[in-house]
Amino acid sequence: LGTGAAATLLLAGCSSPRDPISTAGTLDFANPLSVPPLAPSTVASDGTKVFKLTAEAGSSRFLPGGPTPTWGYNGAFLGPTLRARRGETVRVAIQNALEEPTTVHWHGMHLPAIYDGGPHQVIAPGDEFAPEWTLDQPAATLWYHPHVHKQTEEQMTRGLAGMFIVDDDGQDLGLPIEYGVDDIPLILQDRAFEDDLAFKMTSDAQTGLLGDTMLINGTVNPHLAVTTETVRFRLLNAATARVFNFGFSDNREFTVIGSDGGLLPAPVGVERLxxxxxxxxEIVVRFRPGEQPVLKSFPQELGMSEAFNNEAGGNDILDLLQFRAAAKLSAAPGLPPVLATLEPPALKTSVATRSFILKGMYINGKLMDMSRIDAAVGAGTTEIWNVSNTDSQPHNFHVHGVQFRILEINGAEPGPEFSGWKDTVFLPVRASARIALTFGRYADPATAYMYHCHFIRHADHGMMGQFTVIET
Ligand code: C2O
Ligand code: CU
Structure with a gap:
């Protein structure tokens, strides 16, 4: 048996599905990490960069016993990495070759609501949809995934997700940027398998299904050959319910250079993230010749009851990816002391303060209603949103179409690694966040953007609301 299966066997020996999972020491990291291909593009006569994505069914081999039915874009599982530069106009011709409706949402992207790919922009089986927009935001690691109301957890679990890298001329800065060599996407997911090796789709856990098998870019039990002294990793938590507390087997310090929506003002050294x-x-890790450290997820001290911590995976210890540094590494410069200039949030001109209480599957006591607009905000205006989790389980809060700044978490300034551009903020039990959002220029009173919990089963069960951006 391969080692993903070993982790499954280990779990099967536990007395309850809520016992902590540990894959530590059970993996031999035999499989080379797969890196999603960069999506090819063509240039239309008007200069538009055109990508093609087809959502389709296939099968993938994760465990030695046989294949697992999966979905992907332009392939059987996950999708290619789209990459384009700020200022470029892109068009993505999306084909739905599935037997059910889907959407493609551009998570973190600033684009018109009609192209946002939320639950209203459904692509019927056999249909095509071709959103087109001009990239107008800093260099960032964004992603795309389906967003069909009540079916997002299912479609994401089957494998629909991919990365979208935005480059920005002013922001190359000598950072590692050679895709697949010293600039590596790491799409983190967890899965559980049925006896017939199909993905397990349901569980009783309130937060959603936690898998005992980790997939990194769709690879089980992976290693990565390192050939340069420093490597930039673009970490994407694409799990439906799992929180990762990243760190290394030797507890080395690594450097956070970017958050959800762009580079931080300056590099931040951390041992855990x-x-x-x-x-x-985005993190940068420095390697020494010949070493083989392991990227792990460590137990999380979230100040919650043991029962919660087990149910939400807070006590799990996970081996994720082994690095195999070559005997000779190509030299890499140190990091620049300044990465980006972030305007302070325009608090003085903030035009409104709103509160969002997250409890059960409700936001402010309401379940998602596709026909109800919960808020209308002014294009280009700044608002302060107070978001509180008053529940006994963790949630987070993601807002479409905008990048925001976290002003406070539980009344205190966030750590510097969370003080840059964000589109999703984690809210452990009883946590609250104060965020400042300056909305973009795409006014459209008829088409809503979403805000929701990204523990995606919660969004499917109603923990989502809608807002429009209107002319001021
Ligand atoms: Cu990543 Cu509304 O989602
Ligand atoms: Cu939630």
């Missing part, structure tokens, strides 16, 4: 579902971070 907590990312909830939907969040991203």
């Amino acid at each position: 907590l990312l909830s579902p939907g969040e991203r971070a």
Whole structure:
């Protein structure tokens, strides 16, 4: 048996599905990490960069016993990495070759609501949809995934997700940027398998299904050959319910250079980094010749009851990816001391303050209603949103069409690694966040953007609301 299965066997020996999972020491990291291909593009006569994505069914081999039915874009599982530069106009011709409706949402992207790919922009089986927009935001690690109301958890679990990298001329800065060599996407997911090796689709856990098998870019039990002294990793928590507390087997310090929506003002050294579902971070890791450290997820001290911690995976210890550094590594420069200039949030001109209380599957006591608009905000205006989790389970809060700044978490300034551009903020039990949002320029009173919990089963069960951006 391969080692993903070993982790499954280990779990099967436990007395309850809520016992902590540990894959530590059970993996031999035999499989080379797969890196999603960069999506090819063509240039239309008007200069538009055109990508093609087809959502389709297939099968993938994760466990030695046989294949697992999966979905992907332009392939059987996950999708290619789209990459384009700020200022470029892109068009993505999306084909739905599935037997059910889907959508493609551009998570973290600033684009018109009609192209946002939320639950209203459904693509019927056999149909095509071709959103087109001009990239107008800093260099960032964004992603795309389906967003069909009540079916997002299912479609994401089957495998629909991919990365979208935005480059920005002013922001290359000598950072590692050679895709697949020293600039590596890491799409983190967890899965559980049925006896017939199909993905397990349901569980009783309130937060959603936690798998005992980790997939990194769709690879079980992976290693990565390192050939350069420093490597940039674009971490994407694409799990539906799992929070990762990233760190290394030797507890080395690594450097966070970017958050959800762009580079931080300056590099931040950390030993641990907590990312909830939907969040991203760019980190730079320095390697020594010949070493083989392991990227792990460590137990999380979230100040919650043991019962919660077990149910939400807070006590799990996960081996994720082994690095195999070559005997000779190509030299890499140190990081620049300044990465980006972030305007302070325009608090003085903030035009409104709103509160969002997250409890049960409700936001402000309401379940998602596709025909109800919960808020209308002014294009280009700044608002302060107070978001509180008054529940006994963790949630997070993601807002479409905008990048925001976290002003406070539980009344205190966030750590510097969370003080840059964010589109998703983690809210452990009883946590609250104060965020400042400056909405974009795409006014459209008829088409809503979403805000929701990104523990995606919660969004499916109603923990989502809608807002429009209107002319001021
Ligand atoms: Cu990543 Cu509304 O989602
Ligand atoms: Cu939630």
